[in-house]
Amino acid sequence: MRKRWTWNSCYEADCGGQLASLFDLSLRWILQYEVDCVIPGMKNIEEVKKNVVFGHSAEPLDKKELKQLKKLGKEIGAEYCHRCGYCMPCPQGIIIMGVMDLLRGQMLTLDMKKRSYNEVLKKAFEKRSCHCLQCGQCVEKCPYKLPVPSIMQRAVALFDEG
Numbered sequence: 001m002r003k004r005w006t007w008n009s010c011y012e013a014d015c016g017g018q019l020a021s022l023f024d025l026s027l028r029w030i031l032q033y034e035v036d037c038v039i040p041g042m043k044n045i046e047e048v049k050k051n052v053v054f055g056h057s058a059e060p061l062d063k064k065e066l067k068q069l070k071k072l073g074k075e076i077g078a079e080y081c082h083r084c085g086y087c088m089p090c091p092q093g094i095i096i097m098g099v100m101d102l103l104r105g106q107m108l109t110l111d112m113k114k115r116s117y118n119e120v121l122k123k124a125f126e127k128r129s130c131h132c133l134q135c136g137q138c139v140e141k142c143p144y145k146l147p148v149p150s151i152m153q154r155a156v157a158l159f160d161e162g
Contacts, residue, residue: 022068022069022072023040024054025061025065025068025069026069027040027054027055027058028058028059028060028061028065029061029066029069031055031058032060032061038055076104079100079104079146079147079151080104080144080146081096081097081100081101081104081146082143082144083097083101084143085097086141086142086143087138087139087141087142087146087148088138090132090137090138091133091135091137092131092132092133092135093131094128094129094131094132094152096138096148096152099117099128099129099151099152099155100148100151102116102117102155102159103151103154103155103158110158113158113159114158114159117155117159117160118159118160128156128160129152129153129155129156129159129160130156130160132148132149132152132153132156134149135149136149
């Protein structure tokens with residue numbers, strides 16, 4: 001019996017933007033399998049048309065491309081946030097998913113991430129990652145047991161301007 005998959009690649013193929021630099025490779029990886037539907041994130045009709053053409057002409061990955069995709073997958077896998085929200089609410093009021101999105105996303109430059117963290121997030125959220133008390137409640141609640149407190153420490157070192 002044929003496997004039937006429906007894959008929402010808006011979050012899966014590019015890991016919510018975390019694989020943006022290898023988006024074509026990740027889509028081509030998915031298309032190597034018998035899938036019924038792949039839904040890459042699209043913002044406008046031009047992107048829909050581009051994805052339709054891509055879906056019909058995508059070539060399988062070669063060994064070098066597969067190795068590149070696997071390497072990035074291993075790097076991201078240990079700290080990949082699935083955005084399920086089980087870590088929330090943080091007892092300190094930190095919006096964990098927002099901080100993790102800024103850290104892992106590849107769509108913004110480092111300067112844009114810092115500006116977002118220090119201007120936008122400061123106004124929108126009660127607490128930033130520097131308020132993490134390392135209580136570990138988020139790790140206990142996370143089905144993937146992500147090392148959230150150490151990730152928050154990294155965000156402070158990278159983004160926080162005090």
